[in-house]
Amino acid sequence: EAQVTQNPRYLITVTGKKLTVTCSQNMNHEYMSWYRQDPGLGLRQIYYSMNVEVTDKGDVPEGYKVSRKEKRNFPLILESPSPNQTSLYFCASSPQTGWRGYTFGSGTRLTVV
């Protein structure tokens, strides 16, 4: 089944403890992206990647890092999480051509205390 898989689905962590949210897609998509969703603010893009080793900042990149060493994986790294990064996170992917829509993962609900 074609899908974007995020792990974990839920995570509670403490301020300052480094964490990684993984994202993997099995559709050979070139484009991958991370979004966060907060009440009243909607979905906002954090980082995106157009292909392996090509990444760039979205609208709200502060406090996050990403890497794209393989085409299928696009992990989101929080080096020193803070409470304002408590949010619902989504990974998405799409092909570079023949675009019909982005495929989103099921989401990761992160709580930083």
Next chain:
Amino acid sequence: DAKTTQPPSMDCAEGRAANLPCNHSTISGNEYVYWYRQIHSQGPQYIIHGLKNNETNEMASLIITEDRKSSTLILPHATLRDTAVYYCIVRVAPDSWGKLQFGAGTQVVVTP
């Protein structure tokens, strides 16, 4: 990308057609209209997109006015599982990368 305006909420009776309007008066010639939906905290799901012709797929129909300043998403026979937030998004042609600019969307509640 052009901005869109949608009603914040609407109700629909199960089995009836749900007509979701979207205004995009500043849309430019190379911009498509896309519809996504998000079912309670799940990842957004692509529904349909179009440029100027009406489109239909297994999920919905998209009607775009001749001047392209507005469109309507039609769910022909709404079910309880169609309760979701529906987003109308305008962006450039499909064969290009780019982020999706989500607005507030329309909360659709389908009632028995």
